[in-house]
Amino acid sequence: MGSSSEQLNEPQRRKPLGVRFLGNIKGAPLSFRTCQTIVLVLTFFAYASYHATRKTTSIVKSVLDPETAKLGFAHWPSSYYLRTLHRTEDKRLGSANGWAPFSTADGTALLGDIDVAFLSIYALGMYFAGHLGDRLDLRILLTTGMVGTGLFTALFGAGYWLNIHNFFYFLVVQMIAGLLQSTGWPSVVAVVGNWFGKSKRGLIMGIWNAHTSIGNISGSLIAAALLKYGWGWSFVVPGVIIAVIGLIVFLFLPVSPEVVGVDEDEVLKYNEKNEVAEPLLGGYREEVKEKPVGFMEAWRIPGVAPFALCLFFSKLVAYTFLYWLPFYISHTEIDGKYLSDTTAGTLSTLFDVGGVVGGILAGHISDRLDARAMTAAGFMYCAIPALFFYRIYGGISLYWNIALMFIAGVFVNGPYSLITTAVSADLGTHSSLNGNSRALATVTAIIDGTGSVGAAVGPLLTGYISASSWSAVFTMLMGAALVAGLLLTRLVVAEVSAKIEAKSLSCVAASDLPVSSMVEP
DSSP states (O other): OOOOOOSSSSHHHOOOOOHHHHHHHHSOOOOHHHHHHHHHHHHHHHHHHHHHHHHHHHHHHHSTTTOOOTTTTTOOOOOHHHHHHSSSGGSSSSSSEEESSSTTTTTHHHHHHHHHHHHHHHHHHHHHHHHHHHSSOOHHHHHHHHHHHHHHHHHHHHHHTTTTTOOOHHHHHHHHHHHHHHHHHHHHHHHHHHBBBSTTTTHHHHHTHHHHHHHHHHOOOOOHHHGGTTTTTHHHHHHHHHHHHHHHHEEEOOOOOGGGGHHHHHHHHHHEEEEOBBBBOOOOOOOOOOOOOOHHHHTTTTTTTHHHHHHHHHHHHHHHHHHHHHHHHHTTTTBOOOOOHHHHHHHHHHHHHHHHHHHHHHHHHHHHHTTTHHHHHHHHHHHHHHHHHHHHHSSSSSSHHHHHHHHHHHHHHHHHHHHIIIIIIHHTTTTTGTTTTGGGGHHHHHHHHHHHHHHHHHHHHHHHHHHHHHHHHHHHHHHHHHHHHHTTTTHHHHHHHHHHHHHHHHHHHHTOHHHHHHHHO
């Protein structure tokens, strides 16, 4: 990530077939700005498709879990194939009473186990994905991850038609999918970093990071809309979509300016024109022989440990909503009624809409204040009352639920977005590294990998705690938000002290001005 042309593999120097095709049609090489546009669009949709496949599980939970049937929901109509396999209702394991093995008393806990298996392997893979991305063609790595994710997402849904009721089948499929998904984030961050500079990092990456929420929203809408045809389709269609986008990435994604033959002088001119002091995520640099920063050395970079631990608790909250919000909505009485599975899945997308706003807002505020820790901590503290009010007053009416869910999304996803993008980029180019840009991949893996462990813990605990009390789940989430904010206290104090000192110096400088210069003639 940010490797020099000498360190790039031979395949990485070759232009993708799609880029060559566009160049031949145009009759000239693609411009630097055109390539930037291609990179932004492709990486945006690539990672959005990753999140679309992750969101599917949360939508289908209410169909698989037997508790839903007790609330009298109208589920998907069975396919002709299943009806012929099971002529009588008594013989059917997948019916209106849920889908075995999730149609048992501990079905909710089993769904939680699948979530934690997926996220645990994903978190573990994150620690190695950055290392792998430095040594392989990022386009190939990203394509492999996307096509593989599509395949195993579809295999999970295939259990519907193949009449599979073995828990370990679903568990193993999700674990492999989690490993494949871990290639996504380091790859897209590295590619974007090869093309874009540091100017307005928080705002730009806040907007770009909207792919997370856009993916969640599209995944929810697609999965919810397909439930009536059979829950298997809710997995297969997103799987096909990510695989197709993966093939488009293979054909058109230029991983760095070197691939399309952009001259380094053109990149430097672009940086000067846009007032870019340094590459956003380790692009071109003058020193070509830099030693990669070690794992433990990266942990010792000031700010890495606090932000990594903060992201652990921040992702714990965010991913609990990602995996359990549709299930919670369908099991909660709103204005005296229970919503259907499809309606609950569609309604849950408003949390992600709030997440888009929160990510952009957090990035913009942190840019204006030049205070990442203060912004992230402030959002986490605001998330506590937002969660409290959503739990207490979300059932008053549908409008109250929508408004409070949106607000919760703003404050829960804002710091999550900020830390995984702008903060990781800042710390990967920290002044203590003396200009060494080879730390970014490791820093990104540490921060997001640690956060992904929290993302695994949250849904797991929720699977067990929700069986007895949803109020206890929200208490856990509010406690996690509090701890996330407290972990940044030392950094917040340092930022506040620096600003007070800077203001004091400016006041002293102003007081040293001659009196005559401050008096009007």
